[in-house]
Amino acid sequence: MKKLFYSAFAYxxxxxxxxxxxxxxxxxxxxxxxxxxxxxxxxxxxxxxxxLLIVLILEKLFTLSASRLFSWFFWTYNAGLVxxxxxxxxxxxxxxxxxxxxxxxxxxxxxxxxxxxxxGMVLLFLALRTRIFGTSVKHDAGTSAALxx
Numbered sequence: 001m002k003k004l005f006y007s008a009f010a011y012x013x014x015x016x017x018x019x020x021x022x023x024x025x026x027x028x029x030x031x032x033x034x035x036x037x038x039x040x041x042x043x044x045x046x047x048x049x050x051x052l053l054i055v056l057i058l059e060k061l062f063t064l065s066a067s068r069l070f071s072w073f074f075w076t077y078n079a080g081l082v083x084x085x086x087x088x089x090x091x092x093x094x095x096x097x098x099x100x101x102x103x104x105x106x107x108x109x110x111x112x113x114x115x116x117x118x119x120g121m122v123l124l125f126l127a128l129r130t131r132i133f134g135t136s137v138k139h140d141a142g143t144s145a146a147l148x149x
Contacts, residue, residue, distance in 0.1 A: 001056065001059055001060070001065070003019070003074065004052055004055055004056040004059055004074075005056060007048070007052050007074075007078065008049050008052035008053050008056060009046075009049075010047065010060045011044050011045070011047075011048025011049040011052060011081075012049040013044075014038045014044055014048070014050070015041050015044035015045035015048060015049055016045075017039065017041075018037075018041040018044055018085075018089070019040075019041035020040055021037070022035075022037040022040065022041065022092070023137055025037065025096060026096055027091070029096050029097070031096045034095075035092045035095040035096050036088045036091045036092035036094030036095060037088070037089065037093065037095075037096065038092070039088065040085055040088045040089055040092065043081075043084065043085055043088065044081075044085055046048025047081050047084075047117065048081055052067070055124065058128060062128065062131040062132060063131060064124075064127050064128060064131055065129075066131065067126075067127035067130045069126050069127035070123075070124075071125050071131065072123050073119075073120050073121075073123035073127055076116050076119050076120040076123060077116070077117060077121070077123075077124070078120075079113075079116050080112075080113045080114065080115070080116025080118075080119070081113070081117060082113075082118035083109065083110070083112060083113030083116065083134045084110055084113030084117065085113075086099055086113075087106055087107075087109050087110035087113060088110065090106060091110070093108075094106075112140055116120050
């Protein structure tokens, strides 16, 4: 539970600081226009701070960490968020500095970050399912056996 608390707090601090960096960096470069830097703080505050606070509440209610999938969720999700945010910062800084031709590697790596975020969310729901319903999930006739587990 401490790991979730401190991670959420760290994302809150980094999210606020990334907004400050965006404002000062673009002002210092006399940049007007859209840049990826403008949405980094929103991503960090929403996907890091708020989502992990919600997971912290779910941990308190359902002891998610008792599921072996929880650790997989935590590290996969955080790796995805860090990778995505880092690529957004890199791309945004290139935009502010006037780069017009950006390597395809940047959106490709950011895409990998989004894939990790998505995989993390799936792992979270699987961990939540095992904690709510146990290891054997009962299903009725209207529920596909594949969906019910």
